Amino acid sequence: MRSLRSQRLLSRTQSQDDARAGLLAIVALFLLLLPFLLLTGSPQKLAAIKLQLADATEQGDVATKGKHGEFVGLELRIGDQALILNETRWNKDVIAAPVSKAISFPHQADGAFDIKTLQKRLRALKTGFTTPYVWEKITLLPDPNTTTAELVSLMDGVRSDSKGLLLPEVSLGGEP
């Protein structure tokens, strides 16, 4: 009985030694890999945003078809005091002038864009136009003094909200 116990103990000690050797090899590998990664990499991870310019000649390029056959074009102008969403609706089958509606989203007290309220409106529009056609286009018309950071935050804001994709095709407009 005694000899059996000591045999089992011995074999366990041997397997522990094997595991230690394996673990040490992994630690050694990590110790080499981590400084290499820290030296060659950069904490600044970059991402690309595809730029698309609005085609001013064809209104349909920035439009999406609604469930009653009407088209909706969306333009978002960045003003000094507010974001102004211009919704233009028209029916291409009927000879009628397009109907435009401008909704203003005043900037917050610190001058930041009210992106959450804008997203709510865009989400409501998107829900109202559940069609087989893809609802995905919007044109941004920034102010010449709009900074790149503001532009990127707005592009992110109209592309998606917490519920998912909103308008992934964002075009930039305005005269250079």
Place this chain on the structure above:
Amino acid sequence: MRLLRRRNTTTGLDRAALTPMVDIFTLLLVVLLASFSTDTPLRFSLAETHSELPVPKASAVDLTSDGIYLDETRLTSSSFYSTKPEALIEELYWPLLQMEKGPLLIRADAEMPYVLIQKLIFTAQQAGWKELSLVAESKKSL
């Protein structure tokens, strides 16, 4: 007797210390691989984005407060073009026209005004570049 005692203490200690160490290293490695990039760090701050589209290997135009650069070569002043009414940046147009076309990256300082980006896009399009991307810093950066 001495041998047995030494073996018991070392194996117990090593096993207890090595396993969490490997765990920590594994977690650290995963975090580093997820948040690090192999791109050269830029000398100016980029805008932050939620986009996760990878940045293609391509020619880059840098737009900073001290100038407009094409592939790290300074071409002209940016403050001059932010006030000038001309839409075309001539110093950029000619090199872009002669280069082989493909994707073009625009790396603009976060504080640069839109008017410069717009002129840059216009110039690139006039020179025949179609695939333009704005580079920003991912919010997943460390």
